[in-house]
Amino acid sequence: MNNKVKNILWYVILLSFSLIFVLPIIWIFISSLKTSNEIFSWPPTILPNEVTFSNYITAFSKGNFVTYFKNSIFVAVTATALTLLINSMAGYALAKFDFKGNKVIFFLFIATLMIPLQVIMVPIFIVLRNLGLYNSLWGIIIPPAATPTGVFLVRQYMTTIPDEVLESARIDGASEWRIFSMIILPLSKPVLTALTIFSFMWRWNDFLWPFVVLSTESKYTIQVAIANFVGQFSVDWNSLLAMNIVAMIPVLLVFLFFQRYFVKGIAMSGMKM
């Protein structure tokens, strides 16, 4: 077999294999554009006979879909801001100060990667209830904000910033907070961008935590709402598929605009997610 034929063959195999990864998503999208009659017609139509956005309109008008969406946005944005602030502060302290307990604290952070929510589901529920955070959006924002992964990423990055930068600022009389916010943070932009993207995605896609913490429908995030929707006796596929597509959009947009950071972020951490 000559090289060219062999090459083409490779591409055909790769292309058909990659179809397994995109076609399902495309199929969900196409299905979500069909009318309620057509969606269940047998044999199924491949492309919709009549393109309709009525499923989206129904999904948004019926139930509290707008509320779920707002809740998800609120949680993802607030939690990401909090994560960035406290992780970068902790990462800075661990990277740039030689203080008593430095190593112990760092080890403690990393060791808890071994304690996922799945393991502490029961006690965390009790803790949140006693703190009055049960069934509150803050109950899903605050606890996971202290991510070990985030602290680790930031610390690793900040160790590469030369100490002289800090020392000269100190001699000039800058306060510790000023050094952190005006010098360190701007210098750490790449790692902070990566952390922002990952944190937003983790929170947007998060399910188990909100599922354990939230009990009233008006507090649901999109993921919890969709999961409960499936659990109902007869599944309303029209609205469900539309919701499913809407739930994909924010992360797909993030992916589209920040693709290169994903590769960097994964390579940097080799951890979690």
Add this chain to the structure above:
Amino acid sequence: MYRWKKKIAPYLFVLPNLIIFGIFIVFPALFGFYVSFTEWDVLTSPEFIGLGNFIKLFQSAEFWTILSRTLIYVFSVVPITFGLSMVLAIILDRNIKAKGFFRAIFYLPTMLSFIVIGVSWRWILGNNFGILNYLLDLAGMAPVNWLTNATTATIMVIFATVWARVGYFMVMFIAGLQGIPGVYYEAAKIDGASKWQQFRHITFPLLKPTSLVVVVLSTIQAFKMFGLIKVMTTGGPGDSTTYLVQEIYQQAFQVGDMGYASAMSVMLFLILGLLTIVQFKVSNRGGNAYE
């Protein structure tokens, strides 16, 4: 003044993270450990019963069924994910056309939540309306009850998990491959080594650190799986796709047996810890031929 400030500053910087961490991870972990030795329905106060929950656990046939079912799921997902992500990485690390496009496609599902993924596959695999059964029909084959038959449901849950995660580990492997100096391959070529020999003696051994991370992470992730199963099969048909985390959730929040659920959580923690230690030990014993 300046010195004192520099001394106190790191503690203040680390404090917010440490407080949240202590309240929401360290304390619950210790508290959960305690709860596992008690009988507790949340409404009353916990009553210490020693190893009672663990004895009940070990004597429960149901627990062993769920545990072995979980192990089958995990030990199917991990090797398939591992092999597939490595193969994809090796193909897409080479200088082929449109490699960025292919990487993006395989990475795409890892961006989606397990809820979204579960719903999508449930729609595709539906018995009477799913596109997959229609395709089988076109090919002249009988329809399959994908998610309502215990065996196929298990296979499809494994498949969906691999589908969802393989792109993430592919990117990790690509990063690992880029760390292997090209001169090794050039030297091997001069010595007349075949493609397989190059993989066997250069790529695979040098990828060992990455491989280890991939195995550990994919194992932990598989043990933790909850959302995908919740929407794809709801643990069914029957309880044929109910795994350890589903069972912990049910015992805690549906049955209300916090002590028993906590005992299972402790078991899950021990399994995760033990596997990680074993995997690191095994890989260290092998040694690295190039170091």
